[in-house]
Amino acid sequence: MTEPRHPHPAPGESTDVPHDVFAVPDAPPGRRARARDALIVVWLAVVLLVLFQGAGVRGGAEELSPGIGRDVVEAVGEPTGWIADNLPFSGRTDDALAWLESDGGPATPTASDGATTLLVTGDSLAMPLDTELARRYAGSDVAVEREPHVGTGISKSDLVDWTELSAKQVRKRDPEAVVVFIGANEGFPMPAPGGGGQASCCGDDWQAAFAARVGRMVETYLQGGDPHVYWLTVPAPRDPARQEIADAVNAAVRAAAERVGEGVTVIDLDEVFTPDGNYTAAIDIDGRERIVREQDGIHLNAAGAAVAADVVQDAIDNDR
Amino acid sequence: MVFPSIEFAIFFPLVLAASWALMPWPRFWKPFILVASYGFYAAASPRYCLLLAAITLANQLGAVLVYRGSDERRRKWIVGLTVAFDLAVLGVFKYYGFFADEIGGFLDGIGLGLSPPLLTLALPIGLSFIAFQAISYTVDVKRGLLKPGSTLDVAIYLSFFPHVVAGPIVRAREFLPQLRTPRDPRKVAVGAGVVLIVIGLIKKVALADFLAREIVDPVFGVPQAYAAPDVALAAYAYAAQIYCDFSGYTDIAIGVALLCGFVFPQNFASPYRAASFRDFWQRWHITLSRFLRDFLYIPLGGNRGGRWTTARNLMITMVLGGLWHGAAWGFVLWGTIHGLALVIEHQLRGTRLSAPTWVRWLIVFNVVVFAWVLFRAENLTLASDFLGQLFVSGPATLWTPAVVGAVLVVIGFQLLPPDPLDRLRVRVANLPAPALGIALAIIVALVGATVPSQGVPPFIYFQF
Numbered sequence: 001m002t003e004p005r006h007p008h009p010a011p012g013e014s015t016d017v018p019h020d021v022f023a024v025p026d027a028p029p030g031r032r033a034r035a036r037d038a039l040i041v042v043w044l045a046v047v048l049l050v051l052f053q054g055a056g057v058r059g060g061a062e063e064l065s066p067g068i069g070r071d072v073v074e075a076v077g078e079p080t081g082w083i084a085d086n087l088p089f090s091g092r093t094d095d096a097l098a099w100l101e102s103d104g105g106p107a108t109p110t111a112s113d114g115a116t117t118l119l120v121t122g123d124s125l126a127m128p129l130d131t132e133l134a135r136r137y138a139g140s141d142v143a144v145e146r147e148p149h150v151g152t153g154i155s156k157s158d159l160v161d162w163t164e165l166s167a168k169q170v171r172k173r174d175p176e177a178v179v180v181f182i183g184a185n186e187g188f189p190m191p192a193p194g195g196g197g198q199a200s201c202c203g204d205d206w207q208a209a210f211a212a213r214v215g216r217m218v219e220t221y222l223q224g225g226d227p228h229v230y231w232l233t234v235p236a237p238r239d240p241a242r243q244e245i246a247d248a249v250n251a252a253v254r255a256a257a258e259r260v261g262e263g264v265t266v267i268d269l270d271e272v273f274t275p276d277g278n279y280t281a282a283i284d285i286d287g288r289e290r291i292v293r294e295q296d297g298i299h300l301n302a303a304g305a306a307v308a309a310d311v312v313q314d315a316i317d318n319d320r
Numbered sequence: 321m322v323f324p325s326i327e328f329a330i331f332f333p334l335v336l337a338a339s340w341a342l343m344p345w346p347r348f349w350k351p352f353i354l355v356a357s358y359g360f361y362a363a364a365s366p367r368y369c370l371l372l373a374a375i376t377l378a379n380q381l382g383a384v385l386v387y388r389g390s391d392e393r394r395r396k397w398i399v400g401l402t403v404a405f406d407l408a409v410l411g412v413f414k415y416y417g418f419f420a421d422e423i424g425g426f427l428d429g430i431g432l433g434l435s436p437p438l439l440t441l442a443l444p445i446g447l448s449f450i451a452f453q454a455i456s457y458t459v460d461v462k463r464g465l466l467k468p469g470s471t472l473d474v475a476i477y478l479s480f481f482p483h484v485v486a487g488p489i490v491r492a493r494e495f496l497p498q499l500r501t502p503r504d505p506r507k508v509a510v511g512a513g514v515v516l517i518v519i520g521l522i523k524k525v526a527l528a529d530f531l532a533r534e535i536v537d538p539v540f541g542v543p544q545a546y547a548a549p550d551v552a553l554a555a556y557a558y559a560a561q562i563y564c565d566f567s568g569y570t571d572i573a574i575g576v577a578l579l580c581g582f583v584f585p586q587n588f589a590s591p592y593r594a595a596s597f598r599d600f601w602q603r604w605h606i607t608l609s610r611f612l613r614d615f616l617y618i619p620l621g622g623n624r625g626g627r628w629t630t631a632r633n634l635m636i637t638m639v640l641g642g643l644w645h646g647a648a649w650g651f652v653l654w655g656t657i658h659g660l661a662l663v664i665e666h667q668l669r670g671t672r673l674s675a676p677t678w679v680r681w682l683i684v685f686n687v688v689v690f691a692w693v694l695f696r697a698e699n700l701t702l703a704s705d706f707l708g709q710l711f712v713s714g715p716a717t718l719w720t721p722a723v724v725g726a727v728l729v730v731i732g733f734q735l736l737p738p739d740p741l742d743r744l745r746v747r748v749a750n751l752p753a754p755a756l757g758i759a760l761a762i763i764v765a766l767v768g769a770t771v772p773s774q775g776v777p778p779f780i781y782f783q784f
Contacts, residue, residue, distance in 0.1 A: 030745075
């Protein structure tokens with residue numbers, strides 16, 4: 001953690017000679033080796049990691065968005081995964097390192113006794129809405145528990161299976177109300193309902209399969225007690241290819257909610273942020289145009305999250 | 321592509337092997353490393369490779385014209401236009417939204433109801449670092465400190481994958497000479513590079529991300545939900561987090577470059593050891609502070625115009641240095657606090673006022689931590705809420721041994737005498753290559769096991 005002292009003067013230091021130290025910097029102290037040694041170090045580390053944790057490359061590919069990067073990692077992950085699968089080391093390494101694993105969820109302030117638990121969950125879309133809601137309910141009898149799972153999707157169950165995750169969330173948190181905002185990483189093929197192979201996005205079969213998974217999640221959240229689910233639709237993203245996916249996701253969510261009926265409220269954020277179905281970065285807030293989307297053209301920024309939180313809070317407070 | 325990722329673990333061994341294989345033949349090595357670096361950049365920001373190329377060509381054109389020109393006035397104009405181009409690119413992508421929003425709010429406030437068109441432009445990753453390096457190249461050529469390199473060399477300089485996304489801000493005078501002759505394959509600082517990569521991984525993944533997850537993000541996100549003990553610890557934890565995050569990135573970048581045979585300047589030197597603000601800026605983000613010194617503070621007149629002129633120049637430098645980090649009032653206030661601290665320190669120099677070193681350290685460290693609160697908070701209202709909660713009594717809900725221990729380790733290590741640690745570092749660096757390879761694999765496995773399912777969060781300085 002400690003580095004040797006550097007000779008450069010800082011702003012404010014007395015110097016009238018600005019360019020006194022710019023030559024090729026000295027390398028840190030230590031033995032000079034051959035380039036071959038650099039390759040030995042790096043490739044030996046790679047070989048050891050493949051032998052002991054090669055399956056991690058295959059799993060890592062599943063966490064990436066579609067594209068060249070994912071294709072490359074998948075191509076490498078197949079043989080490394082095969083090697084790891086056929087050696088006895090991988091499982092033992094995973095067991096040995098299990099104590100270091102983290103669930104990744106943000107710490108939650110201790111709720112007072114008798115507080116109502118509001119779970120805000122989803123993918124990266126749920127952030128910063130979850131924080132905004134937590135701020136609004138801070139000090140009230142509502143304890144907001146935040147559980148975003150960045151990079152996950154309902155249509156891609158390799159990283160996180162949301163139907164299983166929702167059951168875990170219910171067991172762990174027993175929420176009285178659940179806010180779900182998810183849909184930034186969808187569009188992956190899913191098994192078509194009733195068999196018949198994979199359904200590609202975004203036809204009727206895909207929407208039906210997606211709606212079935214949403215329905216199972218909602219029913220899980222509704223188990224026990226008297227909970228309520230608030231499912232937020234996805235505002236149109238800037239990328240036209242993603243718009244088609246968002247439309248399919250929203251249609252599936254509405255269909256699932258209609259089927260479940262009691263206990264679930266669909267909050268039409270798409271109509272709040274993109275009323276005519278087309279992407280817009282700014283909307284009118286209190287008579288003034290404000291940017292409500294992040295620069296990626298997908299997520300809500302802080303101002304957008306505040307607007308979304310207004311709508312969600314109204315819905316929750318109306319039901320209380 | 322971030323360093324602690326599977327993509328980089330695939331990319332780097334292949335590029336390293338090919339790089340050393342081609343190194344003896346620069347006409348093959350240079351196009352190769354350029355393509356590899358653009359590939360690395362494209363993985364993070366594919367659409368903006370063209371922008372990177374445009375900045376390269378514009379600055380190369382400016383540098384060549386300035387070098388060949390004999391009319392001083394014309395040379396000034398060329399440099400001015402080239403720098404204006406760099407700053408315009410930076411301004412449009414980084415600051416347009418902020419100023420359009422602020423101007424719109426102001427015009428609305430005075431009843432004009434007009435506002436500039438609002439746009440959300442994605443900030444190309446690393447743009448601030450690329451723009452500053454480009455400026456330094458053209459201006460140093462104008463100052464006669466450097467001859468223009470070939471277009472290929474300059475393109476490699478601006479895009480070289482170890483530093484393209486978050487620095488350190490390597491000056492052309494430091495890098496271009498390393499391209500003149502192939503790197504010597506018998507004199508590679510392999511051990512030092514591996515040690516830096518290992519230290520960087522531990523700082524980023526095991527310490528910075530852990531502190532962010534366990535205390536910093538929850539408390540800065542909803543400060544109202546926490547009382548003084550948690551809020552105070554979160555402030556110190558953020559000081560530890562941002563140091564580990566940024567210096568961890570820099571360590572990995574410097575280590576990766578060393579394995580490729582290139583030497584980058586140092587960027588951190590135990591900053592929380594500083595007992596004065598001037599000392600702090602010699603230790604924190606050193607490559608930025610020397611850029612600001614040479615391209616802003618000294619051109620403004622530095623300390624040559626008397627006390628008040630020096631104070632003015634310091635304030636301008638530090639406020640703009642704050643704004644460099646992003647378009648938000650929190651960054652401006654952060655820079656203002658550091659500027660004021662430097663001015664006060666400068667004014668007190670030579671007076672009889674003095675204090676023991678430990679008192680000065682205590683003051684400097686706590687002011688630095690206070691300024692980080694403004695830097696980290698999403699907006700000034702939340703910063704105010706955060707600071708207000710320091711006066712609210714309540715339980716310490718987030719004081720776990722792991723969190724407190726991590727904060728103490730990060731800050732405490734910087735206060736230890738550097739020599740024994742440096743000696744230990746050199747001893748490890750001198751281990752034989754197979755031992756270093758095994759150590760690297762073990763650390764990667766251990767650190768990787770702590771990564772939550774959603775992967776490693778981006779480095780904080782990627783956004784700048």
